[in-house]
Amino acid sequence: MSSLAPEPKSPPPAVTSPFRRRAALAARRARRRAVVMAAGRRRHPIGARPVRRFARLRRVAYGLLVAVVAVIGMLIGVELGGTTTQDVGPFRAQLSLQPSLRGDTSVEIPPLGSLELDSHDGPAHLRIRLESLDEARTRAFAAESGNLEQISHDAVDQLNLGVRRLAMQTAGCGILGGMTLVLLVFRKRRETAIAGIVVIAVLASTGAATLFTFKPAAIQEPTYRGLLVNAPAIIGDAQRIANHYEEYRAQLQKLVLNVSKLYGTISSLPVYEPNTSATKVLHISDLHLNPAAWGVVRSVADQFDIDMIVDTGDINDWGSEPEASYVNVISDLKVPYIYIRGNHDSAVTAAAVARQPNAIVLDDTIVTVKGLTFAGIGDPRFTPDKSTDPTNEEQHQQVLTSGGLLAAKIKASPKPVDVALVHDPVAAQPLAGLCPLVLAGHKHERSVQRLDANPAALAPQVPIPVQITSPSASASSSPAPKPPPERTLLMVEGSTGGAGLRGLESTKPLPLALSILYFDEQRHLSAYDDIQVGGTGLTEVSLQRHLVQPDTKAPPTPTPTLAPSPSSASPSPSRS
Numbered sequence: 096m097s098s099l100a101p102e103p104k105s106p107p108p109a110v111t112s113p114f115r116r117r118a119a120l121a122a123r124r125a126r127r128r129a130v131v132m133a134a135g136r137r138r139h140p141i142g143a144r145p146v147r148r149f150a151r152l153r154r155v156a157y158g159l160l161v162a163v164v165a166v167i168g169m170l171i172g173v174e175l176g177g178t179t180t181q182d183v184g185p186f187r188a189q190l191s192l193q194p195s196l197r198g199d200t201s202v203e204i205p206p207l208g209s210l211e212l213d214s215h216d217g218p219a220h221l222r223i224r225l226e227s228l229d230e231a232r233t234r235a236f237a238a239e240s241g242n243l244e245q246i247s248h249d250a251v252d253q254l255n256l257g258v259r260r261l262a263m264q265t266a267g268c269g270i271l272g273g274m275t276l277v278l279l280v281f282r283k284r285r286e287t288a289i290a291g292i293v294v295i296a297v298l299a300s301t302g303a304a305t306l307f308t309f310k311p312a313a314i315q316e317p318t319y320r321g322l323l324v325n326a327p328a329i330i331g332d333a334q335r336i337a338n339h340y341e342e343y344r345a346q347l348q349k350l351v352l353n354v355s356k357l358y359g360t361i362s363s364l365p366v367y368e369p370n371t372s373a374t375k376v377l378h379i380s381d382l383h384l385n386p387a388a389w390g391v392v393r394s395v396a397d398q399f400d401i402d403m404i405v406d407t408g409d410i411n412d413w414g415s416e417p418e419a420s421y422v423n424v425i426s427d428l429k430v431p432y433i434y435i436r437g438n439h440d441s442a443v444t445a446a447a448v449a450r451q452p453n454a455i456v457l458d459d460t461i462v463t464v465k466g467l468t469f470a471g472i473g474d475p476r477f478t479p480d481k482s483t484d485p486t487n488e489e490q491h492q493q494v495l496t497s498g499g500l501l502a503a504k505i506k507a508s509p510k511p512v513d514v515a516l517v518h519d520p521v522a523a524q525p526l527a528g529l530c531p532l533v534l535a536g537h538k539h540e541r542s543v544q545r546l547d548a549n550p551a552a553l554a555p556q557v558p559i560p561v562q563i564t565s566p567s568a569s570a571s572s573s574p575a576p577k578p579p580p581e582r583t584l585l586m587v588e589g590s591t592g593g594a595g596l597r598g599l600e601s602t603k604p605l606p607l608a609l610s611i612l613y614f615d616e617q618r619h620l621s622a623y624d625d626i627q628v629g630g631t632g633l634t635e636v637s638l639q640r641h642l643v644q645p646d647t648k649a650p651p652t653p654t655p656t657l658a659p660s661p662s663s664a665s666p667s668p669s670r671s
Contacts (some may be wrong), residue, residue, distance in 0.1 A: 172272020181257025382537025385592030408437025436473030
């Protein structure tokens, strides 16, 4: 067994010869020199080429990341700072620049809608929104009406100034936003400076694209949105406007002057307090989407310390969804707002009014507000696209039927109604004799009259049985007749909105009309003020006080019918 065991390997013989040692050392040195020479030629050891390519890709990705962060910061800066306001005459406009792929310009005129202009194709969208009238500036322009010609000429320059300031402000905010975000993310000055260069290049290319694609003729081919889709039918086509620019400019000058004087005069309406205990009701009607009407209503409500506002309909023109925002001002009036629907108001309009916290919508319903009981019903028609025809028998019957429905509601009410509300005065006839006062609108013309009671609407009188034994006994037993009730007073309001755009169709513009009704402690109408604020072309404000006199032409007291006595052998003739 021991003979089969492997023999141990002997180590390689050591180099003991001096010659061999020197040869091995020289070989090692030669290999080292070769490696050093190769490293000097390639600067990197073997395998460094893939590493170098990866480093280049990493630098490119890092640069792209810096650029993306810079662009994101620029967009944030533009969103936060790309808005400014500019006074154009007495008006205040809001201008803003927004990133967009299609460019274009939009002019928003709330609540009417907007105009879309294909003005340019750059990646920036210009938005102009007409916000409001500056009260101080309108008063100043009204006092300096002689400078109106210069004001109208300066309007375009003021708008151009606003656009230039907006561009500079947007560019500054974009550069600041891009550099700030890069500094926060990378915390290096070199990357921050690169971000500034990138943002400047992006903004410069955007401005160049806007300038090269700008189309001045786009103003002649606007796209109408919202209610302004009907604008061509009202103001004519854009080419006609361009051809008659001087005529339209003259009309614009008159408009600016009249609106300025309007806002200057409503602040000086006289205040009169007939009785500290009187309940003051402001009656308005037919605003027809006129934004200036709200300023008049708010001024009167504040200065006269109005207790509530009654609106007898046609607050809108078309009853469409875009018009719903027009009624949002109701919540700012801070007093109860009682409303019925007109023939230009839709269910959408009524719902928008009902959403206001201080509004009450009546539709064949009765409500008591601050001691006064109101009954109201909306107009049964919805005719926003055409005028109502007073000779149309079907429409006439619809309105009469709505008045009859409200009359039945008032008869069934356990509480007497003080004021009835209808839109069309035709609906007031069935209410004659059932309530002392009916308020209406629709006609765009002020009128006050007494309505003769309709015998069919009143409860039938029951004959009074009287025992008659002799003429003297008959005279002594007859009850004293009650004084006849006063005839119902019908008050038709003019248009608080000056009939809206329709007010411009007549040669004499319609004034803005509204009334203040004074009710005494017994809930009787004792006086009313008629207020008229001049419409387009007019500037005066008038207020007329009227005292409500007792009805001197009330129907005569009816003589009760005498029923025969059971013990009487023959009937006695009735006495008149």
